[in-house]
Amino acid sequence: MDIQEFVANSIGRWRSQRSAHHLAFGHFEAVQSEIDIIALADDDPAVIELCKSYNIDQKTVVSPFRMSWSGQSDWDDSEIKGSCILVPVPDSTDSHRGKLLRDQGYAETIAAAGDYYLTEDGTFVLITAYDRAAAEEKIWFVNPNVRCRVSLIKTSAGTGVVTASFSSEIRQNIQK
């Protein structure tokens, strides 16, 4: 599977159950949300601007998309809501790896570029280094209508795992 196919499979509306394990305290957080993933045109103004800010040739991007989410955590009952633009930039020499540009992360509210690869069994793995932390994310399809996502937030040294979270995502509005 290449990144175009992975993104194409991800387009749609998803109902997500996310459990975050805060490891030091043994705390469980439960989040329920809706996630919308929509395809963007390669020449969408927001895509062009993001490419410029990373000094990336806009011709090298594939399958840019927007992800929006809206949900509730049982931690503080506040609404969790946001949206970001994601732009894959495959390596010119290896179609199974590349960079993923993001105008803002959901782990930190700043722009970030991560490194991704796709394993031979179709798992998308994304590693993003922040100033004081690193995020490692794995996403795979169980079937066309169920995705799993495991996200780990580590200390920047990469040894300590601070939070491990798991999302199960079910496609909504399935066309038959």
Next chain:
Amino acid sequence: MDIQEFVANSIGRWRSQRSAHHLAFGHFEAVQSEIDIIALADDDPAVIELCKSYNIDQKTVVSPFRMSWSGQSDWDDSEIKGSCILVPVPDSTDSHRGKLLRDQGYAETIAAAGDYYLTEDGTFVLITAYDRAAAEEKIWFVNPNVRCRVSLIKTSAGTGVVTASFSSEIRQNIQK
């Protein structure tokens, strides 16, 4: 990584946080437990007996082990406690796949033999078919002291996912 190395890395006591997502109802279940994984001798009587019951030549097994767990669910506050013996039987032609014999499962309290393989990035994948369900489990190490485990229970046709659960497991009593 081969199965011997994977089992060797797993030996020890682990503190586990498990979240089960019951997908049809959007229900979250939280389980905290301690897991002990201890190596068994190839000629342990329980290993020999399990091999006999599956008609497996005991000389073909590697790294048998016992897993015990004891914990609490927030669902009904009952104690969750159990133990099983697991016996890997690698394929004679491919050291990265094989069968895993189990004297009783934790999804069902009956003996079961699953098919495992190890991916190139070190994920252990186990698929077990039961009479009316199938279980798919992925386990990987984030570092030597942190394991992640995703378990899916599917309908036996394999299309519907009934439960998706995630465990983060932290090694206890780390020797320094």
